[in-house]
Amino acid sequence: xxxxxxxxxxxxxxxxxxxxxxxxxxxxxxxxxxxxxxxxxxxxxxxxxxxxxxxxxxxxxxxxxxxxxxxxxxxxxxxxxxxxxxxxxxxxxxxxxxxxxxxxxxxxxxxxxxxxxxxxxxxxxxxxxxxxxxxxxxxxxxxxxxxxxxxxxxxxxxxxxxxxxxxxxxxxxxxxxxxxxxxxxxxxxxxxxxxxxxxxxxxxxxxxxxxxxxxxxxxxxxxxxxxxxxxxxxxxxxxxxxxxxxxxxxxxxxxxxxxxxxxxxxxxxxxxxxxxxxxxxxxxxxxxxxxxxxxxxxxxxxxxxxxxxxxxxxxxxxxxxxxxxxxxxxxxxxxxxxxxxxxxxxxxxxxxxxxxxxxxxxxx
Numbered sequence: 001x002x003x004x005x006x007x008x009x010x011x012x013x014x015x016x017x018x019x020x021x022x023x024x025x026x027x028x029x030x031x032x033x034x035x036x037x038x039x040x041x042x043x044x045x046x047x048x049x050x051x052x053x054x055x056x057x058x059x060x061x062x063x064x065x066x067x068x069x070x071x072x073x074x075x076x077x078x079x080x081x082x083x084x085x086x087x088x089x090x091x092x093x094x095x096x097x098x099x100x101x102x103x104x105x106x107x108x109x110x111x112x113x114x115x116x117x118x119x120x121x122x123x124x125x126x127x128x129x130x131x132x133x134x135x136x137x138x139x140x141x142x143x144x145x146x147x148x149x150x151x152x153x154x155x156x157x158x159x160x161x162x163x164x165x166x167x168x169x170x171x172x173x174x175x176x177x178x179x180x181x182x183x184x185x186x187x188x189x190x191x192x193x194x195x196x197x198x199x200x201x202x203x204x205x206x207x208x209x210x211x212x213x214x215x216x217x218x219x220x221x222x223x224x225x226x227x228x229x230x231x232x233x234x235x236x237x238x239x240x241x242x243x244x245x246x247x248x249x250x251x252x253x254x255x256x257x258x259x260x261x262x263x264x265x266x267x268x269x270x271x272x273x274x275x276x277x278x279x280x281x282x283x284x285x286x287x288x289x290x291x292x293x294x295x296x297x298x299x300x301x302x303x304x305x306x307x308x309x310x311x312x313x314x315x316x317x318x319x320x321x322x323x324x325x326x327x328x329x330x331x332x333x334x335x336x337x338x339x340x341x342x343x344x345x346x347x348x349x350x351x352x353x354x355x356x357x358x359x360x361x362x363x364x
Contacts, residue, residue: 028342032317033070038303039093039150039222039286040318050129052094052105053303053318057081059094059105059122063130076130079105079122086111086139087120093150093222093286096129099160099185103129106140108149114172118142119151119164121186142166143180143192150286153185154225156232161259162188163195163234165221174198174218177236177251179260193260196220196236196251202271203238205245220249222286229329230255234265235272237285242311246283247274248302248333273302273333281336282308284319292346297322299346300333322346 037053044050051062051070058080064073081088087109094107103124110116119140126132140162142148147167154161160182165175177196183189198204198218206217222237234251250268257264275282287302300323303316310316321343323333337343 027345029345030342031319031321031337031339032304033320034318036314036316037318038312038316040301040303041093041095041288042290042301043096043098044290045098046127050096052096054092054094056091059091059107061096061105061129063128074130078124078129078134079107079136081109084111086116086118087136088112090114090117092117095152095288097153097185099153099155101125102185104137104153104185105134106151106153108151115147115170117147117149118145119148123186137186140186140188142178142188143190146170147172149175150222152224153182156225156227156255156259160185163223163225165219165223165236166192168194172214172217175221177220177223177234181260193262195223195234195262195265196249196267198238200238200249200267200269202245202247202274203249205243206240208240208242224288226289226331227255228325228331231329232259233331235287235289235331237287238271241283241285244275244282244308246285247271248285248287250331252330272331273300273336275304276335276338277308279336279338279341280306281319281338282306282310283316284336290346293348297347298325298331299323302336304336306339 039054042051049064058077060075060077062073062075089112090110092108094105097104105122108117108119121137121140122134123137124132124134148164151162151164161179162182163179166178176194178192179195180188180192181190198220204218206219217240219240220236220238224235226233232253232255236249238247238249239245248271250272251265253264282305284302284304287300290299299320301320303318305315321337323331326332
């Protein structure tokens, strides 16, 4: 069963590119940024943008210097699963991170049985993640070794933490958000701590209507931490991705609090990002975040459907839009923008252009 699915200070965006566009036109894009791709994630290093999303069959990484050319960017399949085994099927929600001088990819996979879903880690010591060799570092065993998906690593004040979506026990029926400490990029230590479970009305839409599956699943998944000022915001997806109620919720904590103390986190009573039938955007969720190249803008990257009833299938596509901060320092994501809305690409680094010895600041 496909149960859909990060804090990063990076820059990324893509757009549809048509041959012959002039410079002014290439400063605009429309969503979606790729025709398909659930659980989008991006990161930035050494002048290149790296992007990945769920394909279900392998792990592919895109690399580009131009934030306006994702569709024509260099890309490479960096991992093909074996035909059989515990990580051979249902490859979900990959994330690529640069930690402790090496590249790591975290992903969820199973043997073909959903109950077997666990987290796995790939490692690459090459400066360029599209070069070198990706080696399976092993299973990222979570405390109690229960069903685990949507793993994301967060570096806070020099310490690594894993956040993920998992089951409390050994049977399906509810997905919760957990956190645990890490001793290195491939090892979780200590106990897991429950941060959020689906308990509010808008978090508990999950009827499956499938005689071969459980009747209902309550969902919290796809956790991502966003830092701003002296606060942390854990944004997560709630309700089943197979429903139109799939949306984003938010937990808030002080940046100086103990992240492993569940009482440090307070849940927002309402979703912070949800479907927009008027804009024809349905079931938006499983997001990540990035900054514009010049650092002045904050953007959210997420997937959504163009029509109702499409569920968790191949029709989900990645989209990007800018968000702002309210006066009290809380993120405001607004509504998902329609696919026919032209958006300015994330603000690029300002360069001084000299004309007749008069300095002029322009956004290039």
